[in-house]
Amino acid sequence: MADTLILALLFFVVLLFLYYASGDVNDNESDNKEFEIDDLALHEKYKIKFSGRLSAKASQNLERVLSLLPEKVLTSAESLNIDRHFERYQPDNIGQCSYRDRKIDIHPNYIMYALIHEFAHARTFKVICDDIMANKMIEAAYKIFCEKISPPKRKSFLEEWMEIAGQVYIGEEYASVYPFKLFFPLNGCLTPRSKSNGLEDIAEFVNEVYCVAYDLPDAKIKRKIIAGKCRKSPVYVKKLNLLYQNGFFSEYVYKKVIGYFDAQPRASFLLLTIKLQI
Numbered sequence: 420m421a422d423t424l425i426l427a428l429l430f431f432v433v434l435l436f437l438y439y440a441s442g443d444v445n446d447n448e449s450d451n452k453e454f455e456i457d458d459l460a461l462h463e464k465y466k467i468k469f470s471g472r473l474s475a476k477a478s479q480n481l482e483r484v485l486s487l488l489p490e491k492v493l494t495s496a497e498s499l500n501i502d503r504h505f506e507r508y509q510p511d512n513i514g515q516c517s518y519r520d521r522k523i524d525i526h527p528n529y530i531m532y533a534l535i536h537e538f539a540h541a542r543t544f545k546v547i548c549d550d551i552m553a554n555k556m557i558e559a560a561y562k563i564f565c566e567k568i569s570p571p572k573r574k575s576f577l578e579e580w581m582e583i584a585g586q587v588y589i590g591e592e593y594a595s596v597y598p599f600k601l602f603f604p605l606n607g608c609l610t611p612r613s614k615s616n617g618l619e620d621i622a623e624f625v626n627e628v629y630c631v632a633y634d635l636p637d638a639k640i641k642r643k644i645i646a647g648k649c650r651k652s653p654v655y656v657k658k659l660n661l662l663y664q665n666g667f668f669s670e671y672v673y674k675k676v677i678g679y680f681d682a683q684p685r686a687s688f689l690l691l692t693i694k695l696q697i
């Protein structure tokens with residue numbers, strides 16, 4: 420009896436193995452089969468270096484996302500690596516962008532959800548570098564031409580952002596377990612992740628703006644939530660304006676989303692009315 424049971428169990432295990440093995444074969448034949456990325460063609464089109472592997476589906480998503488980003492944002496990244504096995508700064512990263520060389524790594528399954536976030540990091544790092552360079556050049560020019568006058572204090576993009584945002588950040592480890600997702604937008608932050616720090620807040624903000632402007636996943640829900648809460652505080656529109664001034668999105672995107680963020684949408688309407696009356 421025991422022998423029969425063991426045989427039946429073995430038979431079951433073999434069947435299970437065959438089932439999963441055949442599944443793998445089917446997967447290889449499906450859309451999920453990955454190909455070496457066509458780095459030359461993509462470089463020609465988007466002006467950044469590409470590497471990694473892509474399935475047909477991931478390739479479609481990549482082209483869709485890249486086509487939405489202006490050149491200033493695209494070229495803020497030095498390179499883009501798409502690979503499910505990239506070397507991660509943190510074990511659970513699905514995407515990342517290094518501050519030092521502005522290299523983006525992303526898992527192919529998360530292109531639609533995380534690539535704009537990573538490009539926003541790249542743009543932020545580029546703007547920070549440009550700010551540092553500009554300040555150095557102004558200092559050097561003042562030293563040469565106006566020896567006794569110190570250069571005027573110029574606020575960097577990040578300083579301006581932190582001034583608008585205020586003291587709302589709670590650190591990455593707390594933000595990742597923030598329990599009240601439904602309460603967002605909150606305190607000028609659009610998502611729980613935004614509460615981590617200024618850099619995450621910027622990246623999340625930019626990602627949400629693109630989602631709303633271009634109907635990316637969950638855009639309808641996001642539009643409703645953002646419009647309902649963001650008009651109540653001037654912080655959101657100030658953040659939107661600052662990002663727009665620093666090249667995070669085009670005028671087209673800005674005009675498409677401003678109505679969801681503007682705390683005083685009637686102000687422009689009032690101006691238009693006055694103009695018409697004159």
Ligand SMILES: [Zn+2]
Nearest residue numbers: 536540619622
């Ligand atoms: Zn991030």
